[in-house]
Amino acid sequence: MISQSIKVACSNCNLRELCMPLGLNEDELKRLDDLVATRRKVERGNSLYRNGDKFSALYAIRTGFFKTTVAVEDGRDQVTGFQMAGEVIGLDGIVSEHHTCDAVALEDAEVCVMNFDRIEDLSREINALQRHVHKIMSREIVREHGVMLLLGSMRAEERLAAFLLNLVQRLHARGFSQSELVLRMTREEIGSYLGLKLETVSRTFSKFVEDGIVEVKQRHVRILNSDALQLIVNTQNCQPS
Amino acid sequence: MISQSIKVACSNCNLRELCMPLGLNEDELKRLDDLVATRRKVERGNSLYRNGDKFSALYAIRTGFFKTTVAVEDGRDQVTGFQMAGEVIGLDGIVSEHHTCDAVALEDAEVCVMNFDRIEDLSREINALQRHVHKIMSREIVREHGVMLLLGSMRAEERLAAFLLNLVQRLHARGFSQSELVLRMTREEIGSYLGLKLETVSRTFSKFVEDGIVEVKQRHVRILNSDALQLIVNTQNCQPS
């Protein structure tokens, strides 16, 4: 909730290559620094924005981990994604000027607040930024296609395998281990994202452990056989002959 | 595949309010006409673009009806959406400069080809166009959230009810009946979109007919009780007490 004065500029930020365009000249870089007017800390369990909130900015995650959820009238909600450092959230709010989902921090987090009007202004002047904004939105559309594929045609084991592979791949791109990860979300949140009940998520984890594919201690997961996971994703929708 | 010289300009097109921004002045309108360099006819069953194709343009549907599908290695594919006149497709291609899904015409169609570089150029100069492009992409993201909700947490009857309501609502916005529609897609394509098998789609239609909610003759559907459909969507994920 609290805005802070900036200490680190985009041009010096080690996440720059994740949330900002590449190949800018000195002048453009300076003007980009201008984009992030404030930072905002979000404590674990709190919302960055909620369904219905007025839209005004996109948020680049500096640290921490978020989930986004869409609500159904009757109380339940669906997790639409998990976001980590370097990723940009808030795109859902552009179309109607109001957010249509909740963004909740799953661990203490800090985001860069990028006023959207300013993004539009600047991207009229910096072609690379314009292109970058378009790519970020297109990437989100393509990501969601993947989730639709997962939800529409995969079985429980495939879904969880695909989920784990996707997580480690993104973590690895941020310098973390390729084989070890700490889940920031509950089984229920994983289940919501994957269209499964938490018990099914738990059972499927247990099955993977039995098969020697992963080690699981609560939220600590070690992938022992990445190829096996990949195989589960690739081949299970072929019927066993 | 064949490009044609333009006869109708965007500024005169009756679909303008669907695919173009509102509130432009005379000068801006003229420059927008410049955007649609060519039209393209796509016969039923043919692709407008395919997975892997180089991305170069967005397409505004003038007439006809499309489905978009993402392919899985092992042959099967997932329908990610159905698109009708006035809607813009091709957004998936921006991020990687290549399309990641197929767009297939389900009936003879004609699209306006809008070169994307030109869109970017123009939207740097016309604020309303810039905002419009952002909104179109954001709208697609929000739409996909809805599909994720459907696939992740709804049961077969809810899914089909939501699907029918969505279709008639969009058709009605285009001047068609609120209660009657002709499905342009097969049961299998509906099933793929909804994460169900074609038999389940067929059975669920039959159930709706039994319950007097709709009339179905092949692909002709008449909605007899729209409220009942809405009720199915709203209440079924509340457990029966």
Added chain:
DNA sequence: CGACACCTTGAAGAGGTTCAAGAAATGTGG
């Protein structure tokens, strides 16, 4: 240390799938 949230596992049950057969509609070629 005790309360609470989270996770695991078992057993029974339901919703959707699979397999199969036949009917209806559509398209094609003579």
Added chain:
DNA sequence: CCACATTTCTTGAACCTCTTCAAGGTGTCG
């Protein structure tokens, strides 16, 4: 314009995956 092939749709019965309900275990935080 009709006969035939093909695609699409419907319906039944058996099966399977995932869910539901329930209980107990594990970890965490004040």
